[in-house]
Amino acid sequence: MRVLLLGGTGEARALAAALHPDVEVISSLAGRVPDPALPVGQVRIGGFGGVAGLTGWLREHGITAVVDATHPFAAIITAHAAAACAETGLPHLVLARPAWPAGRAVVVRSDTEAAKIVAAQGFSRIFLTTGRSGTAAFRDVDAWFLIRAVTAPDPGTLPVNHQLLLSRGPYEYEAELALLREFKIDALVTKNSGGAMTEAKIKAAETADVPIVMVDRPALPPGVRTVSTVASAVAWLSGLSPK
Structure with missing residues (x-):
């Protein structure tokens, strides 16, 4: 299993740590923040060049699953990942931290x-x-x-x-x-x-x-599978692994 982890969040770093070293993870950061907190394992920094670029990158690097643990407002990369995974047929998961209650806001x-x-x-x-x-x-x-x-x-x-x-x-x-x-x-x-x-x-x-x-948060692409905790993401990936 070779996982592309779209990251830049605390949840992404926690997931990379939970999977290391048993699962090969490549964490991808957008590169917009100087001196970012880096996860364990392999890291790539920068964009992919849209849906076509991401689709090609997934195929070229033999990725077997994609986990999107980006910021809840990173709508563009989330949409691109959903489209690229639909194109390639790769398993795709969004790890979305729970939203805050609106309360009196x-x-x-x-x-x-x-x-x-x-x-x-x-x-x-x-x-x-x-x-x-x-x-x-x-x-x-x-x-x-x-x-x-x-x-x-x-x-x-x-x-x-x-x-x-x-x-x-x-x-x-x-x-x-x-x-x-x-x-x-x-x-x-x-x-x-x-x-x-x-x-x-x-x-x-x-x-x-x-x-x-x-x-409010932007809507997720229709039909994407989501979880709200790192443990649930680990369990999802474990279910993909060959028995």
């Missing part, structure tokens, strides 16, 4: 919709945690933004009034609560990434009675 479909709500509600000090690619929609919103991201967004995508906070989780509840109070935040805008590494901001906002605007 206003759930929207896109960064653009989130920006419209923020502007309409007249929030003035916003904690924006939608990632480096999510800032452009807020560029013309008349408010001050505390923008947290792993890597700095392109300068042309940033709102006029902002402060950048470059950091990588996990984050602790007490620190998140203190941050909201220190910067007098009156709205949190985030994506429903799920997982424990960044959930503390949700709980802190609820405690501080800070309104939350949450961008």
Whole structure:
């Protein structure tokens, strides 16, 4: 068995560790984050060149199964993997961490919709945690933004009034609560990434009675098989192994 593991997440690293060294795993990272946390085993960095490129790569490298453990908002590679596996007939699994409950959050479909709500509600000090690619929609919103991201967004995508906070989780509840109070935040805008590494901001906002605007996850390609835990992904792969 030779598995392509589309990764870049904590779940992907945990799965690679759980399979090593019994299963040959090639972990693929997009290469957008400098100095990424690397999994054990083989690693490739960079894109595949669309569905056709990925299909050819799978055949060329003798891959026998694909596990997509990318970020829940990595919709393009998820769609490409589903199409390539359908083309090649390879077993395909999506390891999708559970989403956060919406709770009192206003759930929207896109960064653009989130920006419209923020502007309409007249929030003035916003904690924006939608990632480096999510800032452009807020560029013309008349408010001050505390923008947290792993890597700095392109300068042309940033709102006029902002402060950048470059950091990588996990984050602790007490620190998140203190941050909201220190910067007098009156709205949190985030994506429903799920997982424990960044959930503390949700709980802190609820405690501080800070309104939350949450961008919902993109839909998965129709018909894909999904699991929500590393253990379930290991069991699925074990079921593919020759007995």
